[in-house]
Amino acid sequence: MVIMIELAVLGFLRDAQLHGYDLRKRIAALTGHVRPIADGTLYPLLKKMEAAGLLSRSLQPGQVAAPRQMLSLTDSGRTELERQLRDPDELFITDENRWFTLLAFLRHLDDPAAQAAVLLRRLEFLTQPASFFWDGDRPLRAVDFDDPFRRGLFTIATATSRTEIKWLRSTLEQLEA
């Protein structure tokens, strides 16, 4: 299982040096409304990433009270960010919350072709034949249900896919121009 917030940590630190607390707040803003991240997840991860040489820390006086850790991305961290952006784990392609995290930092890939390759993966995912329910080999559609909630499921999934597919195609055209 891939670490959900590692990419966010790398991405935000690529944007700018940040204090741990600030970083926490930015991650919360990006994905926390869907899925909050506990301190118990973040701080050990920061520690681990420092140990792995992905980021460095220096202690500074706090803004109001407590001292704070200034976090900076190392060259190694930068490389790791680019690696993760270029070749993201499948869950970053399929799970919306993770996909949004990926989008938030994709500009840090210099190569439009690499950016396009990532978008293509998402496009393939969204355009693959899929259904939530099957009758043997036959995918069931909204009309197969007299249940408004299952109908809603299809309606929502179809509409949201359509919107995103449109954006993906349009953005891919720009990247190839």
Add this chain to the structure above:
Amino acid sequence: MVIMIELAVLGFLRDAQLHGYDLRKRIAALTGHVRPIADGTLYPLLKKMEAAGLLSRSLQPGQVAAPRQMLSLTDSGRTELERQLRDPDELFITDENRWFTLLAFLRHLDDPAAQAAVLLRRLEFLTQPASFFWDGDRPLRAVDFDDPFRRGLFTIATATSRTEIKWLRSTLEQLEA
């Protein structure tokens, strides 16, 4: 952390008795394209749910070869399903994959008012003021970025929310009629 697939197990078994292998395939169809569930997650969970009295198992000859376990929801399991549908964990409201699981089985709540209450929670979630990025106290919008990917993030999130909000409102009207 709430068990992601427990609701799916309860829901599918509420639909019909199923063999473990069939159940696995249905869950995979419902949510597996986004997030596949490992056997190591499912089978111990079935065991745990049996121990908790939520489901019962009886061994049957397999369709082709190996013997299979026929799984049936108990009255207790039924009650637990209704409890989870009526008062779902917050993550089932906010995380799309889980929300879809919830929608798939919401018809098993008899009370339209209880169904409506769940939809209202999702509506509140989708209509709350939110942004992915902030500048101090100010939420940033798509126009604040010249980065096409962050712009896309807002575009996609806004459009998909709009679609679902529309469906939610329409369905709530039907439930109240």
Add this chain to the structure above:
DNA sequence: GAACGATACCTCGACTCCGAGGTATCCTGT
């Protein structure tokens, strides 16, 4: 009879994440 493949279920060590509880620092108010 043995090997293989398909069906069907299981375990285990490792990893990720949670939530509760905690520590540390500084400033303000009593």
Add this chain to the structure above:
DNA sequence: ACAGGATACCTCGGAGTCGAGGTATCGTTC
């Protein structure tokens, strides 16, 4: 001086999940 609050960071035991490896059963083929 002490308590409380806000800022800022940390740990730990428990829960959920993964992926790899495994067992069991039956039918088919050689």
